[in-house]
Amino acid sequence: MSAYDRPVKRLTISDIAARAGVSIGAVSFALNDRPGVSEATRRRILAIAAEMGWRPSAAARGLSESRAHTVGLVIARSADTLGVEPFFMKFIAGVESELALTRTALLLQVVPDHARSIEAITDWWAERRIDGLIVMDLWADDARLPVLESMGVPAVLVGRPRPGGMPAVWNDDAAAVTEAVDFLVGLGHRRIARVAGLPALEHTQVRTAAFHAAMERHGLSPTTVVDTDYTWAAGAQATRDLLAAAAPPTAITYDNDVMATAGLSVAGQLGVEVPRELSIVAGDDSQLCEMVFPTLTALSRDVQAYGVHTARTLVELLDGRSPGSFQDATARLVARRSTAAAP
Amino acid sequence: MSAYDRPVKRLTISDIAARAGVSIGAVSFALNDRPGVSEATRRRILAIAAEMGWRPSAAARGLSESRAHTVGLVIARSADTLGVEPFFMKFIAGVESELALTRTALLLQVVPDHARSIEAITDWWAERRIDGLIVMDLWADDARLPVLESMGVPAVLVGRPRPGGMPAVWNDDAAAVTEAVDFLVGLGHRRIARVAGLPALEHTQVRTAAFHAAMERHGLSPTTVVDTDYTWAAGAQATRDLLAAAAPPTAITYDNDVMATAGLSVAGQLGVEVPRELSIVAGDDSQLCEMVFPTLTALSRDVQAYGVHTARTLVELLDGRSPGSFQDATARLVARRSTAAAP
DNA sequence: CACTTGAACTGAAGCGCTTTAGTTCCTCAT
């Protein structure tokens, strides 16, 4: 016989109504700031509710309002990749803090691929567990979007705006990449390589295109770009390959901090001195960039704020307003010790 | 006029009942594998439900069953600390995968401290959003537990079992720390220091006690232990202090991988060669430990499995079974390049 | 044959809210 066998007697709206000597309707009005009760009564009811520690049942509310007061966030990545990416936790913290303001909960699902992601979303929506969705890690051709559209799920895209009416929260990846290239060219580098992330991801393509354009503008094409899967192993291998070339790059930009660290490590093993012989720029910033030696020059941005803006946009969408897409601040280059004048 | 203005007409149990030519009760029986319908009818109903893509509304179910089919996970840490700890995402991935089996959702809340954590839990429980809870980052004297107990929230503790009847999922931190000490002593080290995590956390205290005991057993007391907050900065400072002593340690164990990396970095800056002059052991393992040079010897365990076991225990608890506490596998020492014979 | 029995199924109550349609009562203009 555990402590949990006897279900605790839980309060309902009737208890509050009885205690206040009014009908349950009156309590509902008071609670939701609707007309129908006098100011004095409203205050009395709210005081009683607070005193007794009553809060309306989410299920009952959800049932009559047809609103779950919950939004979903599905992350489609392997647990391994997730582990080292500081990005997600920070982003989630930002989303949470904004959702708390409107008493909206966050349902989370971590699945390995898009197929399961679609399953999860479909289930949630069919069960009316969520009112809306945050969609991350957009692919250029993303199988989830047509599904969401056909189901009519209100969703906010974390990525570039697309035709179709779903609002997006994004930042100018192209400008950030361009800044990095300009910075390196300014230091005298002419052989600059790019170690990109997953080629299927939209922002990878945007960044790669921007990289090509920036290099070309400086008269430095053709350019070298290597695709990877964001892991440390891939970053290390790409670096080995690049440095083994006949005319190896004097600077490499990586699409995240993990791979940049891998590159740094490989350079050390090969006896290539950073930054004297090789400059390195990380595409994401985190404590990791300050944890290695030399510290990494990185493209830095406020990920938590990114989460806040995303949540805010979704809340507006659910409120029936029609939020446009939101452009977040562009990442800025933070120069540390991994970059120097070209040899 | 956005695409989301017209609410999609959604299916209910009546639609399925009508289509199958039975009462809604029959559909409910079929759905929940309850007696009351023939096998043939059950299959027909389920086929129709699947074909039409109907799933029962979580709110309606929750209301009549008094069960939310959702559990909560509150993480009380600053976003900064969360960012670099690969632990949480892996753990969550494990929890998710197990919960998915019983169609239970995971509600997540990321808050900065215990006070807000209690608020969040109280709200969820009062609103009946959750059936149970996973409690992480236990303090030795944890303010949340009495609250949970008084509310009667079914909860699983991620940490050592305690009096009070809440099941716990834990692993033998003491044994792991002892193994690390034995390993270092076996290499000839006699001055071994410990850089501990947050002193308020229970497992920090367990590990510190085990460290003292192991050192004493080898006749190596008094011992040096430095408390920190798990951050890179604290790890770096602790290392600087330790190495500046008259008789600096020849080996240091750190309570997580981030601080071990910081220690490695500081040693490099001070010209202390690892592992020739200083051996380093990380208390958590992750890709990070393989990303630095030299790679870090670490106490490694399967964090995702840890999450799976935790979720499984909670599910059992909610099912009315009385799961005992579960002891997860003890972390094993993975020897890499950061440890060597004492100088 | 009249009957019990049990399997298969239906009807309706109830879960705890929101919301709409009343009802009551007071105030104020006519």
Place this chain on the structure above:
DNA sequence: ATGAGGAACTAAAGCGCTTCAGTTCAAGTG
């Protein structure tokens, strides 16, 4: 005095399920 109007509140109908008390009917029993 009379009724219109509005503020304050109540009653009751849902929302979409689960579940329990019945109802029906075919098969089995003596």
